[in-house]
Amino acid sequence: MRILILSDTHMPMKSKQLPGVFLNEMNGCDLIIHAGDWQSIELYHELKECAPVEGVYGNTDSDELRAILKGKILLEIEGYKIGVVHGHGRGKTTEKRCIEAFDDEEVDAIIFGHSHIPVKKLHNGVILFNPGSPTDKRRQPNYSFGILEITDELKFNHVFFDSKE
Secondary structure: EEEEEEEOOOOOOOOOOHHHHHHHHHHHOOEEOOOOOOOOOHHHHHHHOOOOOOEEOOOOOOHHHHOOOOOOEEEEEOOOEEEEEEEOOOOOOOHHHHHHOOOOOOOOEEEEEOOOOOOOEOOOOEEEEEEOOOOOOOOOOEEEEEEEOOOOOEEEEEEEEOOOO
């Protein structure tokens, strides 16, 4: 199974379209996960034309998105439990807020966004993964998104690129 992971697209404010490198990867993907800050519902509908979509809302998302998405979801995919949350809130770091969001649940991985900072690390046996942003890199050297390949294990990787065209 091949899953594309993105967050913090902030469309159409930060970009009118998804970058070509992301669009190329959409061919043949089995699922798309968005960890919030879509900004408008049009992107949700655009992604659903290419593959099934799972996602959560973030702190900048429209009321339309908040009406159809939750703030936190737990996906079970091929026997793995994957939590998805945006990560916004007060106090603590984004990572700590995301870990605490799933304190009462057994998860294999947590996908989150909000900081626009790509992260892939292990915390107490749980994979923490932030794909970064494909359209708003802020102070990061590159734009980015993630690919999760599920075989006999979870294989998270970032795709880094220089231009959001």
